[in-house]
Amino acid sequence: MKKNTEKNAKKKFLSTFAACIAVVLALLLILLLVFLIAFRHELKTLGSLQEKCPGVYTMSYDGDYGFDDFLKTGAQTDADIEIFVTRRLLRGLPLTLNITKTGCTAFTAKNENGDVLFARNFDFAHSPVMQLHTKPKNGYASVSTVNLSYAGYSRERLPAAGIRLSSVPALAAPFLAFDGMNEKGVSIALLSVPEVQLNHAPDKVTLNTTTAIRLVLDKAASVDEAVALLRQYNIYFSGGINCHYLLADASGSSVIVEYYANDVQAVRADTPYQIASNFIAYNGLNIGEGFSEFDRYNAVEAVLHKQHGIVSVSDCEQLLNRIGVYDGDTDKLQWSVVYNLTAGSGRFWPYRDLSKGWDFTR
Numbered sequence: 001m002k003k004n005t006e007k008n009a010k011k012k013f014l015s016t017f018a019a020c021i022a023v024v025l026a027l028l029l030i031l032l033l034v035f036l037i038a039f040r041h042e043l044k045t046l047g048s049l050q051e052k053c054p055g056v057y058t059m060s061y062d063g064d065y066g067f068d069d070f071l072k073t074g075a076q077t078d079a080d081i082e083i084f085v086t087r088r089l090l091r092g093l094p095l096t097l098n099i100t101k102t103g104c105t106a107f108t109a110k111n112e113n114g115d116v117l118f119a120r121n122f123d124f125a126h127s128p129v130m131q132l133h134t135k136p137k138n139g140y141a142s143v144s145t146v147n148l149s150y151a152g153y154s155r156e157r158l159p160a161a162g163i164r165l166s167s168v169p170a171l172a173a174p175f176l177a178f179d180g181m182n183e184k185g186v187s188i189a190l191l192s193v194p195e196v197q198l199n200h201a202p203d204k205v206t207l208n209t210t211t212a213i214r215l216v217l218d219k220a221a222s223v224d225e226a227v228a229l230l231r232q233y234n235i236y237f238s239g240g241i242n243c244h245y246l247l248a249d250a251s252g253s254s255v256i257v258e259y260y261a262n263d264v265q266a267v268r269a270d271t272p273y274q275i276a277s278n279f280i281a282y283n284g285l286n287i288g289e290g291f292s293e294f295d296r297y298n299a300v301e302a303v304l305h306k307q308h309g310i311v312s313v314s315d316c317e318q319l320l321n322r323i324g325v326y327d328g329d330t331d332k333l334q335w336s337v338v339y340n341l342t343a344g345s346g347r348f349w350p351y352r353d354l355s356k357g358w359d360f361t362r
Helices: 002-038 040-047 067-073 078-088 165-175 209-219 223-230 293-306 313-323
Strands: 050-053 056-060 103-110 116-123 129-134 142-147 177-182 187-192 243-248 254-260 263-267 274-276 333-340 345-350 358-361
Touching: 040 056, 040 165, 056 165, 067 078, 067 165, 067 209, 078 165, 103 187, 103 243, 103 293, 103 313, 116 177, 116 187, 116 243, 116 313, 129 165, 142 209, 142 333, 165 177, 165 209, 177 209, 187 209, 209 223, 209 243, 223 243, 223 254, 223 263, 243 274, 254 274, 274 293, 293 313, 313 333, 313 345
Parallel strands: 056 129
Antiparallel strands: 050 056, 103 116, 103 274, 116 333, 129 142, 142 177, 177 187, 187 243, 243 254, 254 263, 333 345, 345 358
């Protein structure tokens, strides 16, 4: 009788224990499902993160990155952007923007078929780089280049491909574009300049250097629309690194946008091509930084003038590699890209290494 009682008690205990385990597993399953639903866009985005070569990545952003909400308030400082991105995209993981000086060259021209090309070098301290594809619900799809050092990455600290904790800061990428092209054939790139003269209107929302690029890529269907949009916002330049922008579109229209004489200046070229380097072009002032900006500009001008503004992608590759900046023995050229604004395609290569480049479409 005692043995039967013990046996029954044991069965009851095991039955109760099994029921508890089932409840716990069910709760864990529910929590997992809630997590997967709540973070589905972030997980899909990070799942698309691929390493093309050491320090060079591609990623496709899935879902809404909150730019329309950002445009309602903008940001007065980088800290404001850090707070917005941390809350909206990084789910509380802190982000610190790391801003340092840049030196770049960009130009617009046409190829032998009449397609509009937009080519650019980015010269910088060593920086991991990402080519980012975005498709916002209320904006134009685009492909852009992101300097991942602005998200805190470095040679020693890199994101891991796929869904990893180390890759979470990469979710800030839509807010850190340095150049790009959208589905309407509008392209934009930032280049540093020695000075700006800003007029801040109290009734306008303020953007920073890179969110102004996101504004153009997401919202502008032409150069004229882009200039009009930029005039609707104040701007500040992150890290105190003043910049101007080269813009072009599939019609062949191009302009350098500069913040000078307390206004948004649109500098157009009187040639079938346009070149931008690290000097103020407005009103022929040509105020440079005192380094190689005029040498680089003149090297591009010589080629485009000789070839009547007609270049191939191969021409662009050779020219961009040739004019990339060296600082002593240090190669500063981080990436080069050629956008075909007519075809919606392009060629990207990192660190002056053509063998590591790839073709892409927007």
